[in-house]
Amino acid sequence: MIPLAMLAQFRALHHHLLRLIDGLDDAEYRRQYHPDLSPAGWHLGHCLWVENHWLRAVVLGDDRTTRHDARYYQPQYSPKPERGARLPPRDAQLATVAAGFEANILLLADQDQRLDPTHPLMTDHYLPLFLLQHHSQHLETLRMVMTQRALSRHRHAFHPQARLRATPVAHETVSLEAGDYPIGGAAPKAFDNELAAGNARLEDDTIALRPVSNAEYLGFIESGGYDNPALWDALGRAWLDDHPVEAPDHWRRDGRGWWYGIGLEGPHELEPRAAVHGINLHEARAFARWAGAHLPHEFSWETLARQGRLSLAGQAWEWCDNAFFPYAGFKPFPYLEYSTPWFDGTHYTLRGASRYTPAHTRRPSFRNFHTADKRHIFAGLRLAF
Template identity: 45%
Template sequence: MPRQPPFDQTPVSGPEASPLETLAQHHAAGQQLAADLPEPHLFGQHHPDLSPVGWHLGHCALVEQHLIGERILGEPADASIHALYFPEFSDKRGRSARLPEREALAAWTTATHERTRALLAEPPEPLASHPLMRDDYLAHFLEQHYAQHHETLAYCLSAITASRDDSEVASAPLERLNPCAPARETVTVAAGVYTIGTDHVRGYDNERPAHTVPLDGARLGRNPVSNAEWLAFMVDGGYHTPDYWTQTGDAWRRASAARQPWTWHEVEPGHYLWNGPRGRDALEPSAPVSGVNHHEALAFARWAGARLPHEFEWEAAAVEGHLHGAGTVWEWCGNALAPYPGFQPFPYDGYSMPWFDGRHFVLRGGSRFTEPGLKRPSFRNFFEPHVRHQQAGLRLAWDLTQ
């Protein structure tokens, strides 16, 4: 299998960039990736939960065209493009075969991006006076939407890395990973009433409105669970002990035959590498574990005599600056995504409402691939409990009485 070219996994923009400048930088990064990737990597589906790289690029362009051209300026929709790039109309398993050739994909996405930036820079009257333009909301929304897909592109490339056989492992230091018992160093969230959520223009609808909630108080791990701590769970039989798993988690454990995080690659017993978008690299013992799903996180917490934090406990601690390592890995929380009191869908009904189904669990914080603007304390990520391709780990929590 050909090796993919280097992928710039650093944030695309600095803190002083405007949302339109940041959007332009995302456009450029996506176009460069499309130009550099071998076609099997651009159009192939390398993980059942991940769409091809080319589909993500087309989807982001369609969202811009749909919101500005179709919804605001009243331009006719292209049913064939909707059928391919809107996920509700396009089965993930068939997207790879339906994508256009590289040149056609690049020409259409580039033209769409250029028009988007031109219209946002000098909006005609129907666009300038539209409610979505208030406080630059539309530019913020599109920039953040692309930022989330930019992160998913890193996961797509990591899936390519994970699919290689051992003969393609790059030379990397092979130091033995030694297990380490979970640390009990904690920070305290005192019992009280806390403000949760945001009313800022950048906040998504599921982050709004800001409101107060009472908390009983908790102790949270000062740091996310590390690779060495996760290895201790593995060595102690964590993946072979049903008692640590919920009923649905145990069904997943048996069906998947998982025995280590998705991002780990065992070269030889006790020696692991990390599957990343640039290839395989050394697995750092003290780095946060990543590539585990909600079932695995719950099992680890039960094994450690702890639990997962509620997302409100996590946000309260993050706002007070107590959480070390926040933003280095997405952190599973113990609760499912639910609307806040007074929730209003925006900018369209389908952005958050379909996921208030009790089957999508919240993650907080952000990963090494997340744009800084998304690493705000109120940001809510969410996935179904079996999903493990994203850079997700966990932080332990205990009641104050424990």
């Protein structure tokens, strides 16, 4: 039987997902606000479909609730630009998803003893933990959608009360001595790409105590960092040529030239010491070169995070300088496409979490991954020296 605390977590997560969509009208709920993001309404229906697929079609052998929409809610078969037009009316979708979520909570409560506790996916509550984390990732993605919505709706300059001023890059660091360190997650919560857990041999390393702040990043901007080709590698220069940006994705300037940010709720002051986010790997690498540093390998990051020595971890996802790769002994689970397609040399690892990441996926071993061009993902950086 699923513990009551876990059922309460499901109910809370369902509530957050529904509440984010509830404030959108029908046109907004089906609009694609960013090329890399699905319409908000699709995320909601996808979360219900995934619950029904694993709990009902796979564990119970009953695919009546998933058969009709299988290709639509499986990303590999459903192009993002086509998803919005195919959504049902907003009110109907909200009602269907709310009822489906409630039915699945009752199923997880298992008062009728329909779920076989010996099923491989139910062992140690693996499947409920998997679904909680799946929904948490979509909740964070929905917060990206809402941020892009706020950016698209912003029409008039916001006037911050305090001007963001550049500060020098801090050189407070923590040192990692060479040695063998544990790496990876633990079942049943860990995803397949966190396994098999083992030890890694690491060399001496020195990493910044804190992630790069808004004020430090402003120093890079004001020194001409975006205009200095020496700071950008070939891929970074090519990206910058095609995307002539001058600041993080959500930064804007008023008529005085003062910077401010735009978040889920609209424009806001930029906190100088808060971790910068809204930058991609190319920008993170260019900043690191400008600062006389580099990005850390994810194993050094994980080791210091396990030791509790990284300050402010969790304000923004932190780009690491290594491609996403399988650990020794990796086995795809519970399905091939969760991690395997992304071990392609073009996806890079991010560690930590953002201020918008639910608690279910916050752990030192968790591995996020994106291609180097992504700026909408609440990502920043921490330096290594």
